[in-house]
């Protein structure tokens with residue numbers, strides 16, 4: 033049995049926002065009593081030693097029997113935190129995000145949510161779990177049925193997962209429209225009557241309808257004009273804080289990630305290669321791939337408060353996930369690679385508390401990097417940046 037932190041209110045419905053409680057059906061209260069989730073203020077930085085709300089162990093997703101888009105991922109997401117999943121296009125972020133919600137079938141591994149192994153839940157069990165786990169998609173238009181009113185669209189997951197009446201679900205939908213900065217009177221309109229930013233607000237309202245505890249937001253602002261990106265990001269940030277939501281935030285935009293995340297996980301070719309608290313990550317990435325990602329962001333490079341980093345341009349393309357390199361998967365593009373990296377796969381290991389890196393020669397081991405340079409018979413100074421660019425990372 034999980035010990036509840038002091039100061040937690042005892043009502044089983046403490047996680048449901050106060051303003052939403054009037055409509056909360058009895059079945060929700062019963063489920064909360066089964067595994068009460070105390071409502072509390074999020075801590076920053078998040079204490080990742082708390083029992084995780086969600087954890088994945090050895091999670092793999094394979095497409096067509098050969099493309100391992102996600103490869104043996106171990107990941108823990110603590111309640112109340114926003115974990116950003118970053119990496120260049122094709123590295124497996126979306127597949128991992130969907131697999132965490134069981135929207136994508138896993139080929140191996142387990143997913144535990146709120147103490148329950150959801151990897152093998154029946155359809156009925158999964159439908160109940162989905163009430164607590166929702167997704168915000170990148171393309172708001174593509175994910176909203178054009179023939180339905182937005183009231184009905186927002187109400188739908190609530191009816192499916194919580195079994196509430198049509199009238200209650202629509203009442204909740206109108207309330208959520210106000211909550212995301214739109215008007216309740218818009219509930220009868222169709223998706224095409226809204227701008228891109230408004231449609232993403234509708235997508236967020238729909239994800240919140242069943243009062244989930246956990247949300248995966250997959251590139252939620254990358255399809256929006258720059259001018260409205262900040263508004264939607266701020267809305268998501270406010271909602272996660274107010275509702276104590278736990279979020280996996282998928283993005284290739286490190287400027288946005290620095291704004292919303294409490295922790296950062298970097299993916300490369302289906303694997304997590306680094307996990308760090310946000311501030312530690314931006315102050316000094318450990319993995320050579322993270323170093324390249326960070327050095328490529330002009331906004332960060334131009335920030336006077338930032339450590340000035342030499343631009344590192346990655347050579348080559350992301351390798352084919354159907355035939356990943358032996359040893360370290362990053363060895364074909366890494367400036368520090370030695371013979372060891374060609375043969376021995378580095379484990380994702382904790383180098384300081386809460387900080388994980390999958391590399392034989394992380395940045396905090398300059399002596400190791402110097403030895404690696406000697407192994408390559410090269411001057412280590414020359415290799416703080418790669419000088420034969422063929423491709424810039426996103």
Ligand SMILES: Nc1ncnc2c1ncn2[C@@H]1O[C@H](COP(=O)(O)OP(=O)(O)O)[C@@H](O)[C@H]1O
Pocket residue numbers: 095096099101119120121122123124125126127128353
């Ligand atoms: N439905 C699919 N069928 C086959 N391959 C897929 C499918 N979805 C994604 N992939 C492949 O899986 C890999 C990871 O894709 P994805 O998860 O979309 O990456 P990201 O979100 O980081 O861009 C890519 O090589 C992609 O081509």
Ligand code: SF4
Pocket residue numbers: 319320321360361362363364366367368369370373378390391392393394
């Ligand atoms: S293990 Fe070797 S190839 Fe892989 S990232 Fe580290 S130094 Fe580069």
Ligand SMILES: [Mg+2]
Pocket residue numbers: 125126127
């Ligand atoms: Mg994606």
